Amino acid sequence: MRSQSRIAFYLLLTPLVLWLGLLIIIPHIDMLLISLRERISFGVYETSLTQYEKALTEPLYLRTFARTAVMSVLATAITLLIAFPVAYYIAKMAKGRLQQVLFMLCLIPFYVSELVRTFGWMILLRETGIISNLLQWTGLADQPVELLYTDATMMVGLVYTSMLFMVVPLVTTLESLDDSVVEAGYDLGGNGLSVLREIIIPHAMPGIVSGCIVVFMLSLGNYLTPTMLGGKDSLWFTEMIYNQFIVRSNWELGAAFGFMLLLLSSVIVWGMLRLTGRTLKETMG
Amino acid sequence: MTPDLECADLVKQFGETTAVDNVSFSVPPGSFFSILGPSGCGKTTIMRMIAGFLDPTSGDIRIKGGSVLDTPPNKRPVNMVFQHLALFPMMTIAENIGYGLRRRGMAKPDIARKVDEALDRIGLPGIGTRKVDELSGGQKQRVAIARCMVLEPDVLLLDEPLGALDLKLREHMKVELKALQAAFDTTFVYITHDQSEALVMSDQVAVMNDGRFEQIGTGQDLYYRPDTPFVAGFIGDSxxxxxxxxxxxxxxxxxxxxxxxxxxxxxxxxxxxxxxxxxxxxxxxxxxxxxxxxxxxxxxxxxxxxxxxxxxxxxxxxxxxxxxxxxxxxxxxxxxxxxxxxxxxxxxxxxxxxxxxxxxx
Structure with missing residues (x-):
């Protein structure tokens, strides 16, 4: 009986071990090894830290690295600021059918591929696009306006792409907040701001943290939006990884970039958890 | 003497339905007033109007003689003990009790002193640092009352606060609530569907049915001299x-x-x-x-x-x-x-x- 249940345990464990091993651990070990070697001549490699040295000394690489980090944090913050009132409305103010409809409306854009959605933005914002034409027609602009290829456009795209992943955890945590707790907050003399700060936000903290982690990681690892909506100055770190692997065939440097990105996201997520005084276990479980 | 709480011709309509139909009553200072009625009779609506979460369709609510209709809930001199108590789970017991005082901008040492006094008063000294979910049902009850009482409200509203407790504890809390009311010497307005809670604790009971008050009187009045068939049927068996x-x-x-x-x-x-x-x-x-x-x-x-x-x-x-x-x-x-x-x-x-x-x- 005991040995049988043990066999069952290992059988159930196998897919997980295979998944982790084949798709995550082995490729990453390989990437780490690639990033730690230097090509001397054709087919001859030597172990060295040259790739990391290059990555950390070349101003373009470093600037892009820092820019990607800062912009992702900013995108996460903007997403949180926009998603919180939306989620609060859906979870607490809307009732019954309206609540379901609003939630569906948040979901519907995600039925369409990200590529198509990004093209949607391009149709709206390009020089010959709808908004440009509208501005000319109303006389607010006397020539075509190019709204694409700026950091602001890219930010709009990033926020739009991440919205749902912030709204869902927020709605879930806010729904579990008892209305009478909010009323008690007012009844005992609180105003809107203090109730928000002392009651609603502390209650929603698990949702805020998990939403922020997901949105931050999505933004940091986003490739499509920065490439299509960003300008020539808004280089994203993932674009650089792509360039090294595919365009330059410089797998060594690409792998080093990849590891720097992994390190960056780990450090920022850890920092976010430290800042809010939560553990990963609390947030995910 | 000016009554602590006075409701005059209070009416509340939700669309076509009249939840509270022309209700008038006054509660003298320091007394325990109960509104007793079956679920859905409109008693919670009255309570929420007094607390300020609902605006009456017509009529007036006066506290210590002054109308509070234009006062928002956070400025009214009434506090409410909610049905499920609504303690703030993200705070400690001391933070819960001190919440209202912090809102008033009281200095930290004064808050700490007041909170300790309140904890002594409810017989739970030294539990200030604990979390809400570490307390038993009866302790939470007392903390919820203390959280309101540190603000020294003119009127304390209690919305079926004993409903979630088991029978033995409920019997015990009835006596305790009455004692707390005497200790704090504050006007309590208590709503319940449980006649024994109303009869045991109250100085005056209003029996409510279908949005109207059927009778206001002492427990003895209601029991021995019911005015209407509803009261006779609702209080006790017949x-x-x-x-x-x-x-x-x-x-x-x-x-x-x-x-x-x-x-x-x-x-x-x-x-x-x-x-x-x-x-x-x-x-x-x-x-x-x-x-x-x-x-x-x-x-x-x-x-x-x-x-x-x-x-x-x-x-x-x-x-x-x-x-x-x-x-x-x-x-x-x-x-x-x-x-x-x-x-x-x-x-x-x-x-x-x-x-x-x-x-x-």
């Missing part, structure tokens, strides 16, 4: 008959029930020939082995025991009379009826003053 008045004089009526029993009851202003309803409480009926023992009672019947309903002190017997009606009679626990069995013949009787009569329609 045996009921429908009948017609045969003779009426000086507050006493003689009537005949539809089943043919002649009966004497108390009921003023009922003309001969009008239809009436009679209410007799099971505990007002005396049970005896012989007819002689009941000779002093106005109404006497002979019947057969059809069922014994044992429930400790509240045990009853069902007695079927000659015309086939079943009456509930409280069984005295003094020992003389310990051997009573199904099928035994018994005599029952009650006085005219114990039978309350209302005109029916």
């Amino acid at each position: 045996n009921r008959w429908k009948g017609r008045i045969e003779r009426s004089e000086a507050g006493t009526v003689q009537l005949r029930t539809d089943t043919g029993l002649a009966m004497r009851a108390s009921g003023a202003d009922l003309a001969e020939g009008t239809a009436a309803e009679i209410y007799v409480r099971p505990e007002a009926i005396r049970i005896a082995a012989t007819a002689e023992a009941l000779s002093t009672f106005d109404n006497q019947l002979k019947g057969t025991v059809t069922s014994l309903l044992f429930n400790g002190a509240a045990s009853r017997v069902l007695v079927q009379d000659d015309v086939g009606e079943t009456l509930e009679v409280t069984l005295p626990q003094s020992g003389e009826f310990a051997s009573l069995q199904r099928g035994d013949t018994v005599h029952i009787g009650w006085g005219a003053t114990q039978a309350t009569c209302f005109g029916a329609g």
